[in-house]
Amino acid sequence: MTFSAGFRTTKRRHPVRVSYSALLRVTDDDRYVLFDSPKRPGAYGPPGGVFKIHPPALRLLESWGFQPDRTTDGAERMRGDLRGILPVGALRSFQAWFATGTYRETAAECLLRELREELVEVGLDAAGPLTGSLVFTSVRTVLEGPTAVPGKDYLQVRRFDVHELALLDPAAVRLRRELVEAGRDDSCAGVICANYGDLAHGRLGRALIAPQSAFLAGPARLGPDLPPVR
Template sequence: MSWRSAQPPWAGARGRSWAVRDRAVRVSYAAFLRIPDDGCYVLVHNRSRPGAYGPPGGVFKFFEPGARVLDQLGFRPERPAARGAGTRSDVRGLLPRRSLRGFRAWFDSGTYREDAVECLNRELGEALAESGFAHVASDLGGSAFRPVRTVVEGPYAVPGVSWWQVRRFEIHELVATTAAAARLRHRVLELAADPAVPSVIGATTEDIIHGRCGPALVAPPTAYLIGDRRLHPDLPPLR
């Protein structure tokens, strides 16, 4: 598995001066699933960015004991009204910059939070259910995932807001090591190939680089399925 620390080319200044050390930092730590097939990658509709598609996955969630740890770090969860209760316990929010090292140490310890398998199983199950195919998720219990790469963006200044930002993206690939996993992969690929299922599509490498797959926008983090560089600026989410 590869690891890279990156900064989007359109981001603001990056630095560690005393003047910004105590500025708030937005953190967002997520895992995404790569399901390749014959030069295409499975993408699902992104509810928080209507019209955009990205890989199955999303931010990790912390467990109840983790809330106490995060409270001590001054963490303030981000809960957009448009996304409802589904964002509860997300590892996404603001914290004082001075707490960033402690936050990273907590996350890297793996305590009181989902691991990648738990996160990806939950997120893929939710995506299938939202698309009307909850029955396909019955094979999730037998899934295995291979780490591909981890990319960390920031910390960097975000234009137009007072806080800085750090984002971590873990990319894992679905591995068909069991009959259940092979069946799950086959069913998901069938959905992506079916024009009657608009919520699941297959995008080529060229689509991802271009930023569109037919009329569908490709969410910028999708670029991490094929490499360690982001190619397009963010799409604003619903609030």
């Protein structure tokens, strides 16, 4: 079996880890708004996260041998996350199913859910009501893999759907303004504004910058992954 990424394997049961996410791009001239991450404290990345599946998808994924990727500490929050291990022989079926949009969140649903949760986490609870009528426009989709992962016995395939706010109503305009102002405000420790040079360097002052932040600016990854809290 040959993949476009150049990896060849004849073992259909070889494990492959899949992780499909939606990211929100909020810009201020040449800078990007990034949120602190509870999974990687001190590391900042774009709002957003992994797609959730709906219950009818469980049987389908189980028929392909899907094993959810969960941590003990965050198991409840990770319930339904489209992140886990598949036999590599099931990868094309999985990708074809995802493309149909059946029994899973849309990118807009994923972004709204994640944004509402993360606003609370970074101390911007008051901005929550502004998310009620948000609309998003697609910027790009970045596909990675299958690639080998150092120190792991599986391959990895990841998808990042990058969207930005459509500034169609006063609530969206105000939310963008409040996020940018929080990123400029040193007293708001949960939000920063970083430019492309910061993304490439991998940090801004004491703040580490998560590598998926690079996809806000383009399709290329600029740095290695940061390990999550276990």
